Amino acid sequence: MATQRFNSIRWSRRNVLKATGATGLAVGLGGGIRASRAGGATGKRVVVVGGGPGGATTAKYLRKFDPSVEVTLVEKDPVYHTCFGANWYLGGFREFERTRQGFDALQKEHGVKIVQDTVTRWDSDKGEARLAENGKLSFDRLVISPGIDFRWEDVSGMGPEDTEQVPHAWAGGKQYRILRRQLEAMDDGGTVAICPPTNPFRCPPGPYERASLVAHYLKENKPRSKVLVLDAKDGFSKQGLFEEGWAELYGDMIEWVPGSEGGVIHRVDPGNRVVATREGFEEHDVDVLNVIPPQRAGKIARDMGLTDETGWCPVDQRTFESSVQPGVHVIGDASIAGAMPKSAFAANNQGKMTAAAIVSELRGQKVPEPSLVNTCYSLVGPDYGISVAAVYHFEDGKIRGVEGAGGVSPSGAGDFFRMREARYSRGWFAGVTDDIWG
Amino acid sequence: MTGKWAGLSILAVGLLALPQAQAEQISKGQIMANNCLSCHGSKGQGPGEMPSIQDYTEQGLINSMTSYRDDPDSDATVMNRHAAAYSDAEIRAIASHIADLN
Helix, strand or coil, rough: CCHHHHHHHHHHHHHHHHHHHCCCHHHHHHHHHHHHHCCCCCCCCCEECCHHHHHHHHHHHHHHHHCEEEEEEEEEEEECCCCHHHHHHHCCCCCHHHEEEHHHHHHHHCCCCCEEEEEEEEEEECCCEEECCCCCCEECCCEEEECEEHHHCCCCCCCCCHHHCCCCCCCHHHHHHHHHHHHHHCCCCEEEEEECCCCCCCCCCHHHHHHHHHHHHHHHCCCCCCEECCCCCCCCCHHHHHCCCCCCCCCCCCCECCHHCCCCEEECCCCCCCCEHHHHHHHECEEEEEECCCEEHHHHHHHCCCCCCCCEEEEEECCEEEEECCCCEEEHHEEEECCCCHHHHHHHHHHHHHHHHHHHHHHHCCCCCCCCEEEEEEEEEEEEEEEEEEEEEECCEEEEEECCCCCCCCCCHHHHHHHHHHHHHHHHHHHHHHHCCC | CCCCHHHHHHHHHHHCCCCCHHHHHHHHHHHHHHHHHHHHCCCCEEEEEEECCCCCCHHHHHHHHHEEEEECCCCCCCHHHHHCCHHHHHHHHHHHHHHCCC
């Protein structure tokens, strides 16, 4: 206790020095020792690629940990649209605009330089990243947070050109609007098919939250309709809780077909919205078709050789530094992060840990011992929330769950508990977007 | 020497006297405390429908976390599942940093 208290006093004292601009004076008075202590990261440059949860968090926390580090965030779009919270929009009880996040606070409040551009390649030995339009950026460290890319070669019959007809809605923004418009245009009595991919993929509970909230929309507006989940897998995240909620809220409106019982997609006919299963022997002629393709790390990670044979990026799970390229860190969905799922929450947490590791290393200090958490909230209905949580530590070279902690919401918990977790789901959205972009 | 300069000198000497490696090192306590902010907001303010942790005293945070961890009748939904991971010392380290947020 005494030690902790002492730590925070020192922390405050340093902040006072910085806030009053007296650091220079202290250097003058204290000489070389003070200078080397404060000077460890001064003027060091970190370039962060990707303004999603992983990248934006890293950029912000690099500056929070050490405002003397120069941080540039390169993002191709002027705003970022979240996937989390976007199923609520599909359910008809959340405005689309709430998914939109800007970079103003990062720039104005945290001093992150924002460059709207695309990184096309880099040379990690020279510390130089090439931009599509604005020349190049020099860096001491590079952080890549590229998210996911789709394995279209594993979806027979359709490709990216068909996503107006058959949306994936697995990247934020426009794709969600397309799917929502199709749901609105569908007649009562129609069938909506959702086809989740094989593991691992972004947001493990996401397809099942989507099935729930599409059912919510249909129940309120088109009650004779149906949701058909054609799954590549035989099980899914929070399955018991989802199925309990489905039975309570939607009766038999949602049908889940596991992979081994005919859920695996054989071929898609996007023009007619027909999906064939059972090696082509069974056809489902549906009214709205949502195919979520299997996934791998974002394209730039693959192009630059950061991926392994799995399609994802191996990293030192303590610092998220690439196992392939020293000085380049890969975080979020694209990384292989031990027991952590591919979630925005995980990417946000990894961003903070990576920022701490980079600042420590730039200063020549010891990297703090990792501690990470994840909480995935899902809404089964607007007032019916469930969650899965975990706390992670670093042991024997990997991020592992702390035994005896974490787990899912209790089954049979009752309406009040579910309602509270629904409120916290919305609260989490507000909290994490503030922690990432605020 | 004016009082102001004398004060600053003492402050500077104080800094020099601290063990160098520890002075700015990012602690595990900071890492753990930052993890709270992923739900409770970047200042712990509890935006939207998320409860605030900003106005807790350090001891209040320790009491809450300990109760979430040890008391099966606490009113937690998810905090019991988080608190279960932490030792008394870790809870104290988290509380110390959260109490310093503003």
